[in-house]
Amino acid sequence: MASRLSQWGNDLYTGKRSYDIVGNRRRWYAISLVILVLSAGFLATRQLNPSIDFRGGAEFTVTGVEDTAQQPAIDAVASVDAEEIPRVSVVGGSAMRVQTGDLDDTQVREVVQALAAAYDVPENEVSSSFVGPTWGKDVTGKALRGLVIFLLLVSVVMTLYFRAWRMAAAALVALAHDLVITVGLYAGIGWEVSPATVIGFLTILGYSLYDTVVVFDKVRENTDKVTEQKRFTYAEMANLAVNQTLVRSINTSIVALLPVGAILFIGAFLLGAGTLRDIALALFIGMAVGTFSSIFIATPFEVTLRQREPAIAAHTERVLAARAQAAQAGGDATATGAPPVVVGAVMPGAHLGTRAQPKRRKPNRPSGRQS
């Protein structure tokens, strides 16, 4: 498998095999638009399911339970407050989590007693927590502020690094795309949104950008002196870059998804609801979407933006005109018709300094290397 993949990688690198990702960008835009609409639909219909940290209320954890049936918990809570319908879930192998709305201190004590009796455990195995109603707002506000500050900082850093605001803009568009889809799909799955999920969403910011930066680095390398040659358009060089980093992108996302998948698996099947599961799901979706967008959205969008630039537009026009002319005039065998095979950036070499020149071996020096 590996050798076939590396052969495929070679072909991608040399351009022998090339997927016209940038050229077909309308198709990718359409696909991601569909996913975006789907996510928005999930958000609108199923909505995010806020956890107790956002709703506020009381939470009881019963540990050391032998029978993890839910009905005893529901009955126990009902015996204290008949109108309260608790959310009950299993945590880990032998613990129950019971969440209710706001209860006062005496009610909390009664519920603890009732739960201990219902599950036949000593009272100290039942722990209670309380979350104030404003706490969730605090978390959300902080997260939003973090998002805005992070975006501002990152736009500055990216603009400085790539010395092109269009790249930064394209990266941010890809980022927004990832975030919306991740949140939407998370809502679709319907797990609770806890602060851990919010952490996951915020981490996606870093990851998505990280992925995009690696691809853009290659794009920049390939298109560095694109206007100084007349063979390839900007779009073609950018497409080459995407193809060349394709193997790396796939390897990266698999390697990043493996540990996250492990947490997700452990979290979902062994631990039940909790920090690890929520964080892992958010990250898993986000990383997968991030890989998609770094290949199919970020670079094509960057090219779309870039082609508005007069210099690049003029250059593209010149290259295409020259190519059409050549195809018209020379129906012969010269290799100019179809986009030819390309390797690396097309740029002239540079003098590497005198040290790169061949040296004559000094006769009186002992042979062999001295280290």
Add this chain to the structure above:
Amino acid sequence: MRTLVTFAVLVIALFAALIAGNVWGNASLTPKLALDLEGGTQLILRPTAEDGERVTEDTIAQAIDIIRQRIDASGVAEAEITSQGGSNIVVALPGEPDDETLDLVRESAQMLFRPVIVQAAPTPVEDASATVTPPAEGTEPADASDPAWVTQDVLDQFNAYDCTDPENLAGGAELVGDPEAAVVSCDQNGAVKYILGPVEVRGEEIANASSGLRTTQTGAITSEWVTNIEFDGDGTVAFREVTTRLLNLESPRNQFAMVLDGLVISAPSVNSIISDGKAEISGSFTRESAATLAQQLNFGALPLTFEVQSEQQISATLGSEQLQRGLLAGLIGLVLVGVYSLAQYRALGGVTIASLVAAGLLAYGLIAVLSWTQGYRLSLPGVAGIIVAIGITADSFIVYFERIRDELRDGRTLPAAVEHGWDRARRTIIISDAVNFLAAVVLYFLAVGGVRGFAFTLGLTTLIDLAVVMLFTHPVMLLAARTKFFGQGHRFSGLDPVRLGARARYAGRGRVVVAGQAQPADDDLAPVGAVGSDEGPRRATIAERRAAARLAASTPPAGAPPGAGAGPGAEAPSEDPADGAAQDDVRTDGKDA
């Protein structure tokens, strides 16, 4: 090589420090765990000012000090009190604290000014012969300093009271006492005990307090540290009355005590009548103690109530289960990544695994040392951060290896490819790590709750990733490139130029070494100016025309061996890998590297 030694020294020093700390100090070899893994109770409090004023960071710091003093005095060990996001206070208590301890945490603190009536040594006195004799029953006290406040009950309490007992230094609402009666109170350090009169000025009546060097009336600045208090309108009037009365009283009744949270923080004597509401407290202050007093007074000026945002109890068994499962997840992730990189990169995967192990060691050592020196605690989101970082760290190696492969495909020899690939990969790794680190820092500083632990480990591992790639992976690659196995591109080394389809490379003296793909070297690297000249259709280069001619000549006999000639057709890239040439290529350059 030298960097590798540096790295080894760094890791060894880290662990040596940890072990030394463990043997001679109080360091533990494992990192301390946060509440969600260890079990315990966590309270998140939001201090709010009564009159809706903005709560400053100074006030929060002071509130934390007060809570810490209360908890420490109540005997709960290892409580952790931190401010979070600049507006919340997180109190983490291990185990299952009782309701009294929890109440201690939740209560608000008050500052009151009371006159001193009796002052004595902190220890309890058996003999009831105090400096004052209780007045006859029914005597109405004339003013707040009147010894008539000291009834027999108060006196008995005073005599029995022990200010050296830490429990009496905890502070808290029950020590504040009735504002309209005399109370027994301790100095905050437990050095003196007092009987204090009723409250005369309240903390809210302080407008502002500051510390600084004393300025004389002529405006000259002395080297004496003082604390300045400014009262508001009501406070000025009240304080003028107090100082007028106290000025002529004998010691210790000429003192007024500032009582914060039931403890006397300072009891200066009155030297003059303060009529403008601007008092100056002098004494043997250092810069710190003057500043502390000012901070305490400011805190008193803004009475805070603590609103409980969330109260969480985590049982110890649940915590350890979470930790175990989390570590299991990490292990599975690590093994999967290892297997995948071995499959993908053959022997190079070994370098990845070694680097991951090195990063893991470094991360473990750093977290253990941080938890020892800085009191850092590993939480469940922190564990998640570390596991997620496995992927991000491994990615740096992938970026690097893919770059080396790219360079090999361009026809470089391995040592040259490692050098060149590193140059380019380094930039990519640095910028992408920078983005990640930026995300972690922003998350950390704006975070609430568990986000912090996650952001911290994510940021830490990003830095570790950078260190490992620079100090470990790259030097190891340089060393590996010298070995025969890697240097000559063994099939399983993951760096086999033939498999990678290394391309033609100009080998000097007009020779072109053709490797994986037979393409004339000048096709891709033709001088830019030579193609697509502005007049008319593009004319083929001489080489291209010759190639076309040769192709035309060789086409009729279809069986001509492809790749055999030095320059096959330009648009007919041969599939023949031409193994021998590639091997030759490697060896030629291997010598002078």
